[in-house]
Amino acid sequence: MPQDPMDFEWSYWIEWGRERILWLLAGHLLVSQVSRLLVEKYKPWCLMVYGMAACWLLLGVKGFAVILLHAAISFAVAQFQLSLLTWLCSLILLSTLRIPAVEETKRKWYDTENEYYLLLFTVSVRCLFCTSFSLEYCWHTPTQKSSHSFPWMLAYVFYYPTFHNGPLVNFDEFSKQMRRQEAFSVKTNLSILIVGIIRIFFWWCLAELMIHLMYIHALYSSALPLESASYWALGGLALAQVLFFYVKYLVLYGVPALLLRMDGLQPPALPCCVSLMHSFTKMWRLVIVAFQAVSMLICRFTYRYIYVPMGGSQSSLLGTLLSTALTFAFVSYWHGGQSYLWYWGALNWLGVIVENGTKRILSISLIQDLI
Known part of the structure; x- marks a missing residue:
């Protein structure tokens, strides 16, 4: 069965993985385990x-x-x-x-x-x-x-x-973590490797099923089905795309995360399922803390090196607006700086600001008494 050809990222990394990168990662694993042992x-x-x-x-x-x-x-x-x-x-x-x-x-x-x-x-x-x-x-x-x-x-x-x-x-x-020397156990590392491979294989199978059966990206690339679809169908299609993105990065980040554990390092947490989130701010907080997919890779980076140094949520209202704006501006620029990325960054910034502003207003005692 032919797969959806429109998801460039998945096709690109799977092709490179099969040809060379997985073999090089296996070589890294071998060098790592031998050096830890000897x-x-x-x-x-x-x-x-x-x-x-x-x-x-x-x-x-x-x-x-x-x-x-x-x-x-x-x-x-x-x-x-x-x-x-x-x-x-x-x-x-x-x-x-x-x-x-x-x-x-x-x-x-x-x-x-x-x-x-x-x-x-x-x-x-x-x-x-x-x-x-x-x-x-x-x-x-x-x-x-x-x-x-x-x-x-x-x-x-x-x-x-x-x-x-x-x-x-x-x-x-x-x-x-790299300087820390820990007792090396072949049995423990082997169990981590086997469990990790089974999990990644399951996620890969699920992603392959989605890309072979659902054709999410092919539908998005054609105007005709989108124009004739109901709002409910468009919402379902958007959710399906986000869920595929989630599963895709369980694989693409699951592999390096497994190797980090095998090297004795603590990897960043894998993504939380987006369908469990209802808060715009919470989504970005979880993204920043736990989920650095390529489109979200730098969120943890911007949180530590832009948002917090600029004051973040602990600064004044103007400081919060500025630090949040700079965070999304860098994310947009890093991805290429195309116009649609600036629109994406502006909408995300607006969503976070509106939600935080509403929370601040609702926290005022007078407003709470009225409610």
Whole structure:
């Protein structure tokens, strides 16, 4: 039975997974378990070397050089210990991905468009990791700088399970957990691996059934069925699309999350089912804390590095409006900055503000007495 061809993301990552990425992840798992068993102290450096080799193999020497250059520039700028300068550097590096001349040059490095897109997606995600390291470097005292060396940055940036598509683990969490030495149990790790594979296989089967039987994205791409559908049908179609998105990222983030656990690290929590949410603010809070899908990958990032430093919900009304607006603005820009993304960000910002504003009004004692 033919599948729905309109979901580019699922088809793209499944194709890359079958061809190379799953094999490289299996190689990472082997290197990780051997290093944990024999040379636990040197595990971060073994995994760093493997990640660099995997990057070189998959993206070529030029793709590897681009990511290494981004890391080196970010580290150099971080030495000034100015958060604003770090942000400026990050935005400039991110903007280079959208310069037409640079795009054309990078396209010539590869034989297919899919290979170029892999570089584009990888560098976009690596920009977030470089920014995380740099900001953590700016915020720490001189006595804590020893753990923020360039080799540790490379170990963080080239950590392969999160290399192409996330999820995002901030540098402090990564560094602390990677330095922690725990007793290694082959039996425990084997049980974690078997249970994890069974879960991911179940989610993959469910996603494949949905994409072969429901044709959600094909319906969305055709105006005729949408124009003739009732509002109830459109609502059901929208819910089906969101649920497929949820199941899809149980697979795409389930795989790296399993490898993180096998490496002795604590992965970000997998997504909560969106059909259980009724609050707009709660949805984004859960997204920020637990769910970093590619369209939501940077929500945890923006919460820690934009929303909270700008004051967030603890600041004045104007401060809350500004910090929330900057959060959604960066999310929209990171995804490409197309007009529809700015509309998406504005609508999400408006939804959060209206809901929070209503809650503040209802919390006034006079209003509560009237109710």
